[in-house]
Amino acid sequence: MRASKEIVPQTVNDSRRKKRHELHISGAEGIYDCPAITSKLSEYFTRALHHPRGRPDKIVITIEQIKEQILRVPLLPLATTECGSPAQAREMLLSALLTVGITRKAVNNCLKIISSADARRGASLISMKSGRRLEPDRQRGVRVSRMGIEKTSERRLGRRLSALNINTSTVKEALILASKVAFYPDIIAEVCISDDPDYTTGYLAGRQFGYRRIPNIKVPGDMHGGRVFFIKDTTNIKALIGYLEKQPVMAFFSWSQP
Numbered sequence: 001m002r003a004s005k006e007i008v009p010q011t012v013n014d015s016r017r018k019k020r021h022e023l024h025i026s027g028a029e030g031i032y033d034c035p036a037i038t039s040k041l042s043e044y045f046t047r048a049l050h051h052p053r054g055r056p057d058k059i060v061i062t063i064e065q066i067k068e069q070i071l072r073v074p075l076l077p078l079a080t081t082e083c084g085s086p087a088q089a090r091e092m093l094l095s096a097l098l099t100v101g102i103t104r105k106a107v108n109n110c111l112k113i114i115s116s117a118d119a120r121r122g123a124s125l126i127s128m129k130s131g132r133r134l135e136p137d138r139q140r141g142v143r144v145s146r147m148g149i150e151k152t153s154e155r156r157l158g159r160r161l162s163a164l165n166i167n168t169s170t171v172k173e174a175l176i177l178a179s180k181v182a183f184y185p186d187i188i189a190e191v192c193i194s195d196d197p198d199y200t201t202g203y204l205a206g207r208q209f210g211y212r213r214i215p216n217i218k219v220p221g222d223m224h225g226g227r228v229f230f231i232k233d234t235t236n237i238k239a240l241i242g243y244l245e246k247q248p249v250m251a252f253f254s255w256s257q258p
């Protein structure tokens with residue numbers, strides 16, 4: 001599902017160029033059995049219509065039958081770090097990302113993207129060394145899709161998250177997405193800030209980090225947010241985007257701790 005709103009230019013200069021712009025409001029994706037689709041449709045529709053980023057004037061819902069082989073990937077282990085402010089979050093991100101060989105320049109470019117006012121629908125791909133943006137469409141970004149969670153794992157995950165008081169679709173969907181992303185060998189790390197003005201917990205994820213929640217990564221009211229994937233310089237971008245957008249993935253629960 002994706003929901004957006006057309007923005008008509010306000011300033012004289014903009015209107016001369018007649019450049020209209022679609023503001024991204026909300027998006028969601030998943031893999032479900034046929035009988036579950038009706039209720040998912042209404043859930044997605046409600047989510048799109050009553051979103052803290054505003055009221056959309058266009059909602060697109062696409063349903064596709066999965067015909068390809070489904071890849072199983074382990075859910076990343078989840079932990080919540082202590083963090084009191086956006087400044088502290090930046091410091092934590094920098095020091096963690098440097099340890100896996102990501103350059104300072106690449107981290108700075110990431111921070112610029114996820115704190116820019118212009119929220120994108122998808123994620124940015126950043127070279128871990130040069131810090132260059134590598135996604136072909138910068139306005140749109142790369143949208144990760146076709147991921148879900150196996151039924152028994154969903155129940156186990158639900159119990160675990162309930163014990164932590166964070167059993168929400170926001171956390172579950174983010175963890176499933178991050179687990180699909182981290183499974184790809186050329187992706188070294190992911191940083192995410194929600195674009196919802198009232199959701200201030202973000203995360204750092206990767207095979208070497210697990211899924212590390214970072215509270216207070218932004219202050220309430222901020223509309224900015226986004227996702228950045230740090231990738232190896234040798235990455236075949238077309239193959240990577242093919243995996244992120246099209247490869248069906250089901251996550252399973254595999255944390256060893258009780």
Ligand code: WAQ
Pocket residue numbers: 027029119120121122123141142143144145170171174177192193194195196199201202203213225226227
């Ligand atoms: N593929 C790529 N990028 C995406 C996708 C996707 N499927 N969904 C969202 N994004 C990008 C896009 O740029 C959005 O503006 C940005 O991420 C934020 O999306 O454990 O809710 O859906 O408590 O607002 C983190 C949960 C929640 C932390 C993240 O993101 C926790 C969240 P949102």
Ligand code: MG
Pocket residue numbers: 025026027194195196
């Ligand atoms: Mg959002």
